[in-house]
Structure formats: structure tokens, C-alpha cells
Amino acid sequence: MQIQVRLFATYREIVGEGQLAWTLRDGTTVGQLVEAILAKYPRLLGHGNSMLLAVNQEVVRPDVVLREGDEVALLPPVSGGRR
Amino acid sequence: MIEIQRNRIDVETVVDSVRRHDAGAIVVFLGTVRADPDVRALDYEVYKPMALRTLTELVARAREKFGILELSIVHRAGRVSVGGDSVVIACAAAHRSEAFAACSWVMDEVKRIVPIWKTEAGPAKMRDRQP
Numbered sequence: 001m002q003i004q005v006r007l008f009a010t011y012r013e014i015v016g017e018g019q020l021a022w023t024l025r026d027g028t029t030v031g032q033l034v035e036a037i038l039a040k041y042p043r044l045l046g047h048g049n050s051m052l053l054a055v056n057q058e059v060v061r062p063d064v065v066l067r068e069g070d071e072v073a074l075l076p077p078v079s080g081g082r083r
Numbered sequence: 084m085i086e087i088q089r090n091r092i093d094v095e096t097v098v099d100s101v102r103r104h105d106a107g108a109i110v111v112f113l114g115t116v117r118a119d120p121d122v123r124a125l126d127y128e129v130y131k132p133m134a135l136r137t138l139t140e141l142v143a144r145a146r147e148k149f150g151i152l153e154l155s156i157v158h159r160a161g162r163v164s165v166g167g168d169s170v171v172i173a174c175a176a177a178h179r180s181e182a183f184a185a186c187s188w189v190m191d192e193v194k195r196i197v198p199i200w201k202t203e204a205g206p207a208k209m210r211d212r213q214p
Contacts, residue, residue: 073130
């Protein structure tokens with residue numbers, strides 16, 4: 001099955017693209033997808049702990065199973081800033 | 084009114100969007116681009132469908148939490164120069180205390196959970212962008 005991966009800010013700069021088409025075996029989880037992405041783009045490795053994951057614009061846990069056509073977003077920490 | 088836009092935010096339009104006869108207070112917050120050393124502008128990158136969905140949820144939570152009447156949030160995407168408004172929030176309530184509280188809470192949440200990232204553009208980057 002094929003899914004879309006969206007990358008933003010630091011992650012987009014590291015990978016060099018904001019959107020990737022990714023082919024997966026049925027039953028692949030978001031966490032397994034992220035492992036595959038980190039293996040292909042090892043410069044993302046240092047960011048794994050602060051990465052937030054969203055499927056179809058909703059934040060999910062890594063054990064969620066992906067489906068054909070899903071849009072997975074790897075989200076760096078948002079802007080923050082002082083109050 | 085919930086919007087993410089590349090052009091300048093018209094503050095009066097945002098304020099008018101929350102006006103109601105049963106409101107006794109409207110609190111308006113403007114987030115503006117500050118001239119820190121070497122900062123000429125901020126570039127805002129937005130995951131728009133998720134940002135709009137998150138902002139909509141925040142408005143619903145603010146209504147429930149503070150009992151406010153109306154809440155509008157408009158955020159810029161793209162480049163905003165020093166002095167420009169990057170976000171405008173207007174909150175109407177029967178009384179000022181809940182309008183102030185909701186406005187402050189929602190701005191903190193926008194910074195915390197809405198997928199919008201900013202990068203600083205200094206003099207070197209500004210030069211790069213010129214044709």
C-alpha cells in the first residue's frame with residue numbers, strides 16, 4: 001500500500017522535501033514507518049524523541065496501524081516561546 | 084472566525100467577527116514580530132489542515148472552559164516583517180475576567196499544540212530572497 005509522508009520545518013530541511021510517497025506492507029504501524037524513515041535519513045535520528053506523529057491530521061501513538069492513502073506527518077516541536 | 088492567511092491581518096475585521104449584543108467585553112491580543120538582534124522577519128510554516136482543525140478544537144474547548152461567547156483566531160503564514168502582526172485573537176464574553184482568561188489560555192495553547200513553526204530571517208537570509 002502507498003501512503004504520503006509530510007515533513008515540516010527542521011525535518012523538511014534535513015530530508016530536502018516536504019512530501020514523500022512511501023510504499024509499505026499491509027499492517028505496518030506508524031512507529032515502524034518512522035523507523036524506516038530514520039534508517040533512510042539518519043540525520044533525523046537525533047530528533048526522534050521530540051517528534052510528534054499525526055495520521056490524517058490527528059496526533060497518534062506509534063502503535064497505530066496505517067491504511068492505504070493515509071497522510072502521516074512528522075511534526076517537530078512547535079514554536080513555543082516565552083509567555 | 085478561524086483563518087490562516089499569507090496576507091496582512093485586518094484587526095478590525097477580527098474584532099467585528101466576535102461582536103455580540105450580549106457581550107460586555109472584548110479582549111484582543113496581537114502577537115507581533117519583535118526586532119531581536121539580527122531578526123528582520125519571521126517565516127511561519129504551517130501544516131494548514133491540521134492547524135485549522137486544532138484551532139477549531141481550541142475554540143470549542145475555550146467556550147466550554149471559560150463560558151465565553153465568541154472567539155476568533157487568525158494566524159499568518161509565510162514571512163512577517165518586524166512590527167507586523169503574526170497572530171490576532173479576539174474574545175468576547177459577558178464580563179472581562181473570562182474574556183482575559185480565555186484569550187491568555189488560548190494563546191498559550193496556540194503556541195503549545197498548533198502545528199505552526201517559525202524561523203528567524205536575519206539580514207543574510209533577507210538578501211538571499213532578493214531577485
